[in-house]
Amino acid sequence: MITHPAPPSKRWLFKPFPDRPDEQQAVADLVQVLNVSPFLASLLVQRGVYSFDEARYFFRPELTHLHDPFQMRDMDRAVDRITLAMHRQEKILIYGDYDVDGTTSVSLMYGFLRTHYEHLDHYIPDRYKEGYGISRAGIQYAADNGFTLIIALDCGIKSIDRVAEATALGVDFIICDHHRPGNEIPAAVAVLDPKRADCQYPYKELTGCGVGFKLLQALCRRWGLPVDDLWPYLDLVVVSIACDIVPITGENRALAYYGLKQLNTAPRTGFQALMRVAGFMRDDEACPHKDKHLDIGNVVFGLGPRINAAGRIKHARDAVNLLLAESFDEAEEFAYFLHAHNKDRQDLDKGMTEQALDMIRRNDLLINAKSTVLFDASWHKGVIGIVASRCIEQFYRPTIILTQSNDKAAGSARSVAGFDVYEAIEECADLLEQFGGHTFAAGLTMPIENIDAFREKFEQVVSERILDEYLIPRVEVDLPLDFSEINDKFYRVMKQMSPFGPHNLAPIFCTEDVVLVGEPMLMKEKHIKFTCRQRRSGHQFTAVGFGLGAWADHLRSDEPFSICYSLEMNHFNNRSTMQLYLKDIKI
Structure with missing residues (x-):
């Protein structure tokens, strides 16, 4: 049997624990007025919630609070x-x-x-x-x-x-x-x-x-x-908030909160059709699947790619026609167009990603660089941003993927946590014709003859600015947590902190001193599933790690390890059980 090397561990960055006197007092107050555990009260204080009134607004934002x-x-x-x-x-x-x-x-x-x-x-x-x-x-x-x-x-x-x-x-x-x-x-x-x-x-x-x-x-x-x-238009607003990866704080939080309500109870005809082809609705119902309450993640990974695929593969007017459709038959036709476009996009994405990764692996300079800039005139412009993200999953560093478009080099940039790729591109503006974007994503256009000079200058800018620690994938951990704290009430209150997204991410916990109960199961050669018990508390849970299958060769029943994870409810055969979704493992 081939033993795969253990994956390199990520950086575990622990959010500051609420230990200032005012924070400790806020935790104690929230425990009393909300009747929650100190762990949950600490999570709220970490998110800037210090009082009952702030908690009420956080858990139940109001549209009346929107700014003038x-x-x-x-x-x-x-x-x-x-x-x-x-x-x-x-x-x-x-x-x-x-x-x-x-x-x-x-x-x-x-x-x-x-x-x-x-x-x-x-x-x-x-x-x-x-x-x-x-x-x-x-x-x-x-x-x-x-x-x-x-x-x-x-x-x-x-x-x-x-x-x-x-x-x-x-x-x-x-x-x-x-x-x-x-x-x-x-x-x-x-x-x-x-x-x-x-x-x-x-x-x-x-x-x-x-x-x-x-x-x-x-x-x-x-x-x-x-x-x-x-x-009724808030279903459109929440889809934009989710897919544009903006902070879900302040006004965005209120718009997203009520937008998700609209999306789950009375979505426009176009979204109903799109949810059906995406598998979120039953064929015999005109409302969302009762077991599938859409959240920000479902929107980002289920609806967003299909809407985006219209402009990537054919023309984005198909997406607008879907969202403006009044009859379900018309909406369903456009939904299937988008679904087909998305399948085409996935095929392109897979092939181009393999080519891009191969280009990096075959070039010592690219392997050892602190940035990635790749160009291929044949690549499809509609998926270069996705390919940039895929490359970062394998080689964690600021990445720009370029292709030829209208006799120019057009590119999409993606970054890593902590590094502003827009500012780095701005430093290279003398080589560009056009650029724009955000801290973690940007677009740019340049003459094809400038590519080599741009690659060299961008690498220089990144090398001078980026910290070595930014080149290691990180997991932000909210709190250490004993398994004994995890119960249905804990989960219910935690879920009410949603909608989760940038600046209000789903809580991630870490637990030390856990051991296997039985043998780990390898799923599809890529994923791992096992039951683990915390020795101190004696409580045990099932854990699933997507993309962490290589750990199956390195976990031993008699050797304790640490995990960081998020909590989700697993629904199967009309039963709901708490499950840990692993982010990383450390032996």
Whole structure:
């Protein structure tokens, strides 16, 4: 039998334990007023919850607590321009990016406005012919077809030249974006972006769809419409929040909390059809599967890839058509289109990832570098971002995957925890034609002849800035936990801390001094499953480790080890049992 080497352990980073006097007092108070264990109270204090009122807001956020939309810079100008356009019977074009945030944004804005106004249409640029952001083709389409106002969502904050070109053609712009602005703001009628340095809006982490939602909230107030008219659109907002990987804190937490309620109780027809093809709904029911309550993870891994696949493989208008569909038959047709596109995307992703990993393994310089920059002119532009993420799973470092598009090199960048890849790319701006994005993900375009120089400079920037510890995958552990603390009440209260996501991740615990009960089981040669007992407490649980199958050769029944894990309820044969989902093992 071949014995596989034990996987290298990850860095276990322990979040600060609440041990300051004020934190200890808060833990003691929460134990009393909430009737929870000190462990659960400590989890809450770690998340900034110190009092009963803060706990009430954390566990039960209210839509009445959403910020005043008119606190956002230019909001009054945007509302005035849309109102004027409707009064004049102007044609309005809703323009958005081709990813999940962009397509949900367009569906939100167009879907709401069409219930009050008829002279409007929507436009999504072609990923391959037009590229990211505001395109000349999109502006020309608006001008040729008599549109005098474009509402751009999830893009536009750096489109200085395009907005100027549109103005010269008699087309006004309202920009609703959430990406970092450059040094100059486009000369649009209104630029809504909470990340503007001159914007005093109190919450900065909205998605593009979230900014669009705030615009609709302002329109409802100005037009005297009940704000309740907006709540059915929250299923779109939560999908954007989940798939754009933004912090689920503050306003996003409230929007995600009620968005998930909408998605699970009364989703729009398009989401019903998509949930069915994704396996979240029974074929004989017109509501979500009773045993499958969708959470942020289901949205990210179940719905998001299918919506994204439209723009990656064919055209993102299929995703918008799905989300705007009113009849189930129409929605189901588009859902199957997206499902098929996603299967094609998976095949492309797998083949390109194998090629990319092979390129790294065959090159000593690439193996030993602190960054990865790969180029292949034949790679499919629609999946290079996914391939970058796959490469990071094997070689944990900032990664950029480039392909040829319109005689240029177009790329997607992904980063590792703690390292700002956007800033590193910005240092190489002299070699680029265009770039934009976030701390952990970015897009860029350059002349093909600049690739080698860019690779060299990017490696230099990363090597100078990145700490060696950032090149080791990490697990953030909330608390050490005895098995004796884990029970149904503990799990119920913990789950009420959801929705989980960035800045409010599902708690991860670690337990020491555990031993095997019986032999570990290897599943599909990649995953491990075993029962383990904590010697101190005597309690035992079943543990599952996806991708941790190599540990099966290294765990011994008489040798204690430590585990870090999250808690989930496993539902099988009408029985529910607590299960540990392993993140890492240390002997």
